[in-house]
Amino acid sequence: MKGDGSEYLCLILLLLHQTSVSRPEKFQVLGPADPVVADVGEDVVLPCYLKPNISAEDMHVEWIRLQSTDRLVHLYQERENRNEKQIPSYRGRTALFPEELKKGNTSLKLTGVRVSDDGQYKCFIQSDLWYDDASLLVEVRAVGTDPVISMEGYREGGIGLLCESKGWHPEPELIWLDSEGHRLPAGPTETLRDSMDLFIVRRSVIIQEGDTNRFTCQVQQQQLNQEKETEFHIHAEMFQRAHPWKVAFAVFFTLGVPAVIGLAVLIHYHVKLHRKKGETLIHVCYWILK
Ligand SMILES: *[C@@H]1O[C@H](CO)[C@@H](O)[C@H](O)[C@H]1NC(C)=O
Numbered sequence: 001m002k003g004d005g006s007e008y009l010c011l012i013l014l015l016l017h018q019t020s021v022s023r024p025e026k027f028q029v030l031g032p033a034d035p036v037v038a039d040v041g042e043d044v045v046l047p048c049y050l051k052p053n054i055s056a057e058d059m060h061v062e063w064i065r066l067q068s069t070d071r072l073v074h075l076y077q078e079r080e081n082r083n084e085k086q087i088p089s090y091r092g093r094t095a096l097f098p099e100e101l102k103k104g105n106t107s108l109k110l111t112g113v114r115v116s117d118d119g120q121y122k123c124f125i126q127s128d129l130w131y132d133d134a135s136l137l138v139e140v141r142a143v144g145t146d147p148v149i150s151m152e153g154y155r156e157g158g159i160g161l162l163c164e165s166k167g168w169h170p171e172p173e174l175i176w177l178d179s180e181g182h183r184l185p186a187g188p189t190e191t192l193r194d195s196m197d198l199f200i201v202r203r204s205v206i207i208q209e210g211d212t213n214r215f216t217c218q219v220q221q222q223q224l225n226q227e228k229e230t231e232f233h234i235h236a237e238m239f240q241r242a243h244p245w246k247v248a249f250a251v252f253f254t255l256g257v258p259a260v261i262g263l264a265v266l267i268h269y270h271v272k273l274h275r276k277k278g279e280t281l282i283h284v285c286y287w288i289l290k
């Protein structure tokens, strides 16, 4: 066996084996660079994985929330899920992918997305020798309903319209437009939250008779690149019904003021007259009502 070089081959193989075994188990933890968009009510996967793709089955995998006092979203340790100290709102909604752990994939599945899931997360992974983490941002979104327009009745010589749209996240902007697409001066936007913490927006406007009598309520959410609108048409006769008020106001201000003065003068003299006779104010009132 001497001199055939097999001992060298053996030595080389041994050395190769040594380097592969003692190679430091360093790894990187990677997540997505872009925010993860999650729709309310849907399920979402928060990506996180090891590079190189070594198994994470025997590692400590911790998903946590940043900017929160309660921090734990999901914990995997000693080959088990340990969620006793999990933030209550995540209870029963988180899971790793057991088959994927072998491939170094520590992505988290989150079911039934809620508004409160919005924000920054960290995926922290630790082996006996090494640890690393990756952060990612979750943006929760909900596209709301088509706006609903209702009539509020006659207001300040015009007609009051109210527009409402529900179920948004983040908060949208609500605007009123005339038939040419110009913004109408409207009241302040009222913002409410529903039981799922989604935004409800409402805004009213007082409209005057125009050429087309078409008015549009538009709800926009620029971050979501979403826009919803509803058009409303008012018949011209509706505006005519607004006119009796205008007429009444006009009568009051032209005829009304002199009439009130005249009445005041009359009362004044009548009171003077009856005081002499010792009559009381009650009689005066009675006289006016007659
Ligand atoms: C790890 O990645 C390599 C390529 O980078 C691929 O060939 C291999 O199948 C992966 N292993 C697992 C367990 O996914």
Ligand SMILES: *[C@@H]1O[C@H](CO)[C@@H](O)[C@H](O)[C@H]1NC(C)=O
Residues within 6 Å of the ligand: 045, 047, 049, 097, 100, 105, 106, 107
């Ligand atoms: C990790 O597993 C999830 C769920 O199966 C999958 O959607 C995702 O693409 C995987 N990521 C990688 C890097 O393999």
